[in-house]
Amino acid sequence: MTTAAPFWVDALTAVLLVLGGLAALIGALGLLRLGSFWQRVHAPTLGATLGTWCFALATAAQVSFARGQPFVHALLIPLFIALTAPISTIFLTRATIFRERVARRARAD
Amino acid sequence: MSPLLRWSLMFALGCLTLAMILALARLLIGPRAQDRVLAFDALYLEAMLVILALGLVYRSSSYFEAALLIALFGFVGTTAMSKFLLRGEIIE
Numbered sequence: 001m002t003t004a005a006p007f008w009v010d011a012l013t014a015v016l017l018v019l020g021g022l023a024a025l026i027g028a029l030g031l032l033r034l035g036s037f038w039q040r041v042h043a044p045t046l047g048a049t050l051g052t053w054c055f056a057l058a059t060a061a062q063v064s065f066a067r068g069q070p071f072v073h074a075l076l077i078p079l080f081i082a083l084t085a086p087i088s089t090i091f092l093t094r095a096t097i098f099r100e101r102v103a104r105r106a107r108a109d
Numbered sequence: 110m111s112p113l114l115r116w117s118l119m120f121a122l123g124c125l126t127l128a129m130i131l132a133l134a135r136l137l138i139g140p141r142a143q144d145r146v147l148a149f150d151a152l153y154l155e156a157m158l159v160i161l162a163l164g165l166v167y168r169s170s171s172y173f174e175a176a177l178l179i180a181l182f183g184f185v186g187t188t189a190m191s192k193f194l195l196r197g198e199i200i201e
Contacts, residue, residue: 021124
């Protein structure tokens with residue numbers, strides 16, 4: 001990792017990093033500010049999709065030009081997140097549905 | 110490292126730090142357990158993004174494996190906690 005990358009690679013990386021950082025920040029802001037759980041569950045997915053893809057593409061671009069050969073391993077992370085994040089969200093929402101039903105039944109009794 | 114790349118990395122790390130603080134606030138104030146699990150899920154994702162950015166700062170590829178491991182174990186942790194909320198036990 002000695003040769004300096006050309007300017008357009010640095011510019012592309014900078015745009016991707018700023019976009020990914022802002023996406024994660026907006027997602028966390030929504031997580032804090034939105035009213036109910038069912039609204040909040042949508043917000044962090046912004047960081048999980050756009051943020052992760054942007055950071056992984058930035059890493060892939062920088063490391064590819066530093067090494068002089070394509071480095072696509074970094075794209076494993078967003079692929080893995082794209083596979084697992086919906087599963088964990090479904091588990092969590094099912095648990096929430098169950099707990100709300102239990103709480104409603106306890107209140108009715 | 111060019112100044113453009115350095116400043117964009119600092120900006121992204123600042124954004125991620127702020128996002129982690131906001132997720133931590135939701136983790137602390139979250140009224141119910143599922144809100145806290147959701148905030149924890151967001152928190153580990155942001156920690157993974159911070160490690161990816163640090164790998165660009167220090168020009169080392171071993172940060173990438175650490176990020177992959179955090180993504181793996183964060184998913185396992187969130188799934189285990191959701192299962193605990195659903196059943197009251199993890200392994201049945």
